[in-house]
Amino acid sequence: xxxxxxxxxxxxxxxxxxxxxxxxxxxxxxxxxxxxxxxxxxxxxxxxxxxxxxxxxxxxxxxxxxxxxxxxxxxxxxxxxxxxxxxxxxxxxxxxxxxxxxxxxxxxxxxxxxxxxxxxxxxxxxxxxxxxxxxxxxxxxxxxxxxxxxxxxxxxxxxxxxxxxxxxxxxxxxxxxxxxxxxxxxxxxxxxxxxxxxxxxxxxxxxxxxxxxxxxxxxxxxxxxxxxxxxxxxxxxxxxxxxxxxxxxxxxxxxxxxxxxxxxxxxxxxxxxxxxxxxxxxxxxxxxxxxxxxxxxxxxxxxxxxxxxxxxxxxxxxxxxxxxxxxxxxxxxxxxxxxx
Amino acid sequence: xxxxxxxxxxxxxxxxxxxxxxxxxxxxxxxxxxxxxxxxxxxxxxxxxxxxxxxxxxxxxxxxxxxxxxxxxxxxxxxxxxxxxxxxxxxxxxxxxxxxxxxxxxxxxxxxxxxxxxxxxxxxxxxxxxxxxxxxxxxxxxxxxxxxxxxxxxxxxxxxxxxxxxxxxxxxxxxxxxxxxxxxxxxxxxxxxxxxxxxxxxxxxxxxxxxxxxxxxxxxxxxxxxxxxxxxxxxxxxxxxxxxxxxxxxxxxxxxxxxxxxxxxxxxxxxxxxxxxxxxxxxxxxxxxxxxxxxxxxxxxxxxxxxxxxxxxxxxxxxxxxxxxxxxxxxxxxxxxxxx
Numbered sequence: 053x054x055x056x057x058x059x060x061x062x063x064x065x066x067x068x069x070x071x072x073x074x075x076x077x078x079x080x081x082x083x084x085x086x087x088x089x090x091x092x093x094x095x096x097x098x099x100x101x102x103x104x105x106x107x108x109x110x111x112x113x114x115x116x117x118x119x120x121x122x123x124x125x126x127x128x129x130x131x132x133x134x135x136x137x138x139x140x141x142x143x144x145x146x147x148x149x150x151x152x153x154x155x156x157x158x159x160x161x162x163x164x165x166x167x168x169x170x171x172x173x174x175x176x177x178x179x180x181x182x183x184x185x186x187x188x189x190x191x192x193x194x195x196x197x198x199x200x201x202x203x204x205x206x207x208x209x210x211x212x213x214x215x216x217x218x219x220x221x222x223x224x225x226x227x228x229x230x231x232x233x234x235x236x237x238x239x240x241x242x243x244x245x246x247x248x249x250x251x252x253x254x255x256x257x258x259x260x261x262x263x264x265x266x267x268x269x270x271x272x273x274x275x276x277x278x279x280x281x282x283x284x285x286x287x288x289x290x291x292x293x294x295x296x297x298x299x300x301x302x303x304x305x306x307x308x309x310x311x312x313x314x315x316x317x318x319x320x321x322x323x324x325x326x327x328x329x330x331x332x333x334x335x336x337x338x339x340x341x342x343x344x345x346x347x348x349x350x351x352x353x354x355x356x357x358x359x360x361x362x363x364x365x366x367x368x369x370x371x372x373x374x375x376x377x378x379x380x381x382x383x384x385x386x387x388x389x390x391x392x
Numbered sequence: 393x394x395x396x397x398x399x400x401x402x403x404x405x406x407x408x409x410x411x412x413x414x415x416x417x418x419x420x421x422x423x424x425x426x427x428x429x430x431x432x433x434x435x436x437x438x439x440x441x442x443x444x445x446x447x448x449x450x451x452x453x454x455x456x457x458x459x460x461x462x463x464x465x466x467x468x469x470x471x472x473x474x475x476x477x478x479x480x481x482x483x484x485x486x487x488x489x490x491x492x493x494x495x496x497x498x499x500x501x502x503x504x505x506x507x508x509x510x511x512x513x514x515x516x517x518x519x520x521x522x523x524x525x526x527x528x529x530x531x532x533x534x535x536x537x538x539x540x541x542x543x544x545x546x547x548x549x550x551x552x553x554x555x556x557x558x559x560x561x562x563x564x565x566x567x568x569x570x571x572x573x574x575x576x577x578x579x580x581x582x583x584x585x586x587x588x589x590x591x592x593x594x595x596x597x598x599x600x601x602x603x604x605x606x607x608x609x610x611x612x613x614x615x616x617x618x619x620x621x622x623x624x625x626x627x628x629x630x631x632x633x634x635x636x637x638x639x640x641x642x643x644x645x646x647x648x649x650x651x652x653x654x655x656x657x658x659x660x661x662x663x664x665x666x667x668x669x670x671x672x673x674x675x676x677x678x679x680x681x682x683x684x685x686x687x688x689x690x691x692x693x694x695x696x697x698x699x700x701x702x703x704x705x706x707x708x709x710x711x712x713x714x715x716x717x718x719x720x721x722x723x724x725x726x727x728x729x730x731x732x
Contacts, residue, residue, distance in 0.1 A: 106661075113661045114631070278656050291454070297660045310657060314650045316618050319668035320637045321446075321453045326666045328659035 058083045059364055060153035063118045067108050070305040070375060075108070076124075076368045083155045086136045093130035093146060093156045093163065095387045097360075099177040100371040101126065102210075102276075105304040114330050123151040127177050129166065130156070131390055140165070143392045147176040152367055154387060170346050178211055178382035179356035180345055182331055186298060187215035188341040189334040192223075194296035194327045195272040199224035202266045204285055207276025209236035211382035212298060214244060215345075216274045218354045221245050225272070228265045230281055232377040239380060244355060258284035269293075277302045279312070286318045293324040305375060357381025364388075398423045399704055400493040403458045407448050410645040410715060415448070416464075416708045423495045426476045433470035433486060433496045433503065435727045437700075439517040440711040441466065442550075442616075445644040454670050463491040467517050469506065470496070471730055480505070483732045487516040492707055494727060510686050518551055518722035519696035520685055522671055526638060527555035528681040529674040532563075534636035534667045535612040539564035542606045544625055547616030549576035551722035552638060554584060555685075556614045558694045561585050565612070568605045570621055572717040579720060584695060598624035609633075617642045619652070626658045633664040645715060697721025704728075 057080040064077035086092045104126060107118045118124055128151070132144040137160040140146065148163035150156035166176045178184060190212075197203050203220040207213045208229025217240065220227045229240045229249040237249035248265040255261045262270070262284055269290040275282050278300030289295075303310050319326060334341070348354040359379045361370045364387045373379055397420040404417035426432045444466060447458045458464055468491070472484040477500040480486065488503035490496035506516045518524060530552075537543050543560040547553045548569025557580065560567045569580045569589040577589035588605040595601045602610070602624055609630035615622050618640030629635075643650050659666060674681070688694040699719045701710045704727045713719055 114663065275656070278654065282656065297656055300657050300660055303657060310654045311651060312654045314618065314652045315655060316615070316622065316637055316666070316668070317640050317643060317650060319666060320640055321668065323454065323668050323670060323673055325668070326656070326659060328656070328661065328663050328665070330663060333663055 056083070057081065058153055058155045060123045060151070061367055062121050063108060063124055064121070066110055066120070067105075067305070069307045071105065071108065071372060073368050073372070077121075078365070084157050086134050086157055089137050089160050090157050091132045091137060091140050091146075091160065091163065092134040093128070093148070093150060093158050094133045094391065095128045095130045095150070095154050095156065096145070096390060097129040097174050097177060098152060098367060098385045098387055099127035099182075100367065100374060100383050100385065101182075102299055102301045102304065102374050104371065105375070123153050125149055125151050127182060128156070129173050129176050130163075131392075133391060145173050145390075147173075147181065154364060171349055174358055174360070174382075174384055175349070175356060177384060178358060179215055179349060179354060180342060183211035183382060184215050184345045184356075185334070185338060185341045186331040187212045187219060188345060189331060189337065190296040190298050190329055191216045191219050191272070191274060193334060193337075194329060195274060195294050197223050197225045197272050200226075201271035202226045202228065202268055202290075203272040203274065204228045204230065204262070204266060204270050205274045205276070206230045206281050206285070207299065207301060208240055208246070208249065209233075209380050210276060210301075211379075213274070213276055214240070214357060214381055215354060217246050218244055219348075220272070222348065222353055226266070226268070228262070230277075236380055239357070252281050259287055262288055272296070274298060275300070279303055279310070283312050286313075286315055289318060289322045289324050291322050291324075293322055295324065295326040297326060297328040301375070358384055360384045360386050362386045396423070397421065398493055398495045400463045400491070401707055402461050403448060403464055404461070406450055406460070407445075407645070409647045411445065411448065411712060413708050413712070417461075418705070424497050426474050426497055429477050429500055430497050431472045431477060431480050431486075431500065431503065432474035433468070433488070433490060433498050434473045434731065435468045435470045435490070435494055435496065436485070436730060437469040437514050437517060438492060438707060438725045438727055439467035439521075440707065440714060440723050440725065441522075442639055442641045442644065442714050444711065445715070463493050465489055465491050467522060468496070469513050469516050470503075471732075473731060485513050485730075487513075487521065494704060511689055514698055514700070514722075514724055515689070515696060517724060518698060519555055519689060519694060520682060523551035523722060524555050524685045525674070525678060525681045526671040527552045527559060528685060529671060529677065530636040530638050530669055531556050531559050531612070531614055533674060533677075534669060535614060535634050537563050537565045537612050540566075541611035542566045542568065542608055542630075543612040543614065544568045544570065544602070544606065544610050545614045545616070546570045546621050546625070547639065547641060548580055548586070548589065549573075549720050550616060550641075551719075553614070553616055554580070554697060554721055555694060557586050558584055559688075560612070562688065562693055566606070566608070568602070570617075576720055579697070592621050599627055602628055612636070614638060615640070619643055619650070623652050626653075626655055629658060629662045629664050631662050631664075633662055635664065635666040637666060637668040641715070698724055700724045700726050702726045
């Protein structure tokens with residue numbers, strides 16, 4: 053190793069509303085050494101995800117908040133550069149929930165080896181990782197789409213949304229995406245096979261646009277964004293509609309209370325179901341999901357898109373870009389090259 | 393028969409907001425005669441239900457709207473006074489969805505014979521009828537309460553709410569009711585075995601009152617009312633909470649849009665599920681539900697309460713009373729005595 057320091061990013065302050073680069077602080081520390089049963093992992097790729105915004109608040113949620121002045125944790129793909137366990141050898145490529153830092157110590161149970169013969173290692177943070185599994189379980193276990201039904205996806209050009217739409221196509225559904233640029237929408241329709249895509253930023257009347265795109269109403273609404281986009285979709289629900297609630301990115305930086313038309317009457321008159329979830333609820337089924345996703349990727353039935361920013365110093369910027377709708381597909385940061 | 397006319401109540405106009413007696417018109421017509429396969433049913437008891445308010449609007453919902461200037465339809469218990477089918481004999485007591493009138497013609501498939509040895513015939517409109525089945529399926533199929541969990545019920549002193557609470561007690565839950573008077577609440581706790589009951593009309597801070605009554609949070613919220621009461625309950629949901637949406641009586645007469653804190657974030661961070669339903673979704677399981685309810689009633693595990701107003705002329709008033717919270721338990725109108 054030539055690097056003598058370990059660059060790290062700490063949460064310097066809790067964002068009020070939209071986060072800024074000021075909320076993060078870069079520090080340097082010594083590269084730590086693994087003890088028995090541990091490995092030292094060099095970060096190659098790092099994932100930035102919308103859900104992380106929630107952890108920056110000091111509020112009770114499904115995952116505990118990030119601590120102030122500590123390294124921010126998140127998904128990484130890395131290379132084992134020292135091993136004190138027979139389970140891993142130097143040079144192994146692993147994935148795990150480690151930190152926004154160049155080197156991490158990981159217990160052998162904290163990381164999982166990646167089989168890089170199936171797909172590029174970055175997919176362990178995307179289509180074959182948490183976002184892919186989130187799409188898989190949210191759509192199939194909660195949404196339960198049937199052939200011929202209409203599936204609407206908000207945040208459709210994000211890491212999860214893109215996969216949801218492609219799985220829904222595999223299941224024989226009409227798929228309508230909602231995203232924030234014509235470029236994204238062209239990609240969804242032309243490359244990923246979505247039937248329609250609506251640009252919420254340039255559409256005057258979301259309800260009318262949705263009505264046109266969903267002539268038979270909405271059977272499944274996979275919601276990544278919340279807010280007014282979701283209000284519009286709720287008006288078009290069919291009887292027995294299902295709504296997997298995956299994220300509410302339009303609200304993560306909201307400083308006031310999120311107020312809007314209450315959904316209960318719509319759910320009541322349509323016998324519709326809305327279910328919040330996080331992927332870890334389905335951990336007992338991860339193997340099934342990962343196997344199926346890998347098969348679809350190998351068969352070319354699911355395409356994946358990654359938006360890779362280079363350089364450790366660009367991590368905060370890549371994270372902030374999630375909220376301005378800059379990313380098409382999975383947003384990653386490339387931190388280092390493989391050693392071997 | 394001594395009566396020579398059939399008094400009927402028509403929907404004279406669609407209510408704007410809270411209905412009034414002006415929305416109804418009394419008329420008289422000749423008593424009709426059954427043709428082959430039909431019976432003539434004399435109304436003994438008639439059910440007034442909150443859901444009927446929705447049918448008075450000219451709006452798409454889970455049941456079609458009532459037609460203007462036609463007899464309002466609803467659940468009745470009646471006596472067969474003429475029969476043109478071997479399936480029914482004169483004197484049989486039947487239940488069915490007929491009309492707000494003294495005599496109805498019913499096809500033999502439109503009514504069902506009541507076994508009056510199990511319980512009084514009025515129970516066919518309450519605990520052993522639609523409200524009982526609504527409670528049964530909403531709580532057990534959607535709410536899925538487990539022993540030791542906390543079940544909160546709004547509209548707890550209504551026909552459905554009372555039964556929900558008692559079933560939840562049978563299942564070993566902590567049961568907290570929300571109702572609109574101290575008298576109702578005393579009844580829920582002292583007579584029906586609810587653990588706690590909150591008077592939403594006299595409680596300054598619903599959230600604090602709920603917190604006190606639900607020290608372990610809320611696992612199942614059976615919602616009959618919607619609005620601000622539900623907003624308060626949503627804040628106390630536990631992880632994996634279930635919310636059967638049965639009614640939204642606080643909103644049925646609302647003239648403006650129902651706006652409030654959006655529920656999606658709460659559902660998301662708690663992996664909670666909200667499901668609207670109507671009892672007919674579970675028609676394939678009615679026999680199971682009716683058998684179980686009858687058994688619980690016979691065993692004394694479920695008590696039922698009926699509030700019976702006398703006189704055909706008082707039907708509109710009894711209906712309007714549902715919205716001012718006057719009724720304790722199932723609201724019925726007694727229209728006539730049995731002939732035999």
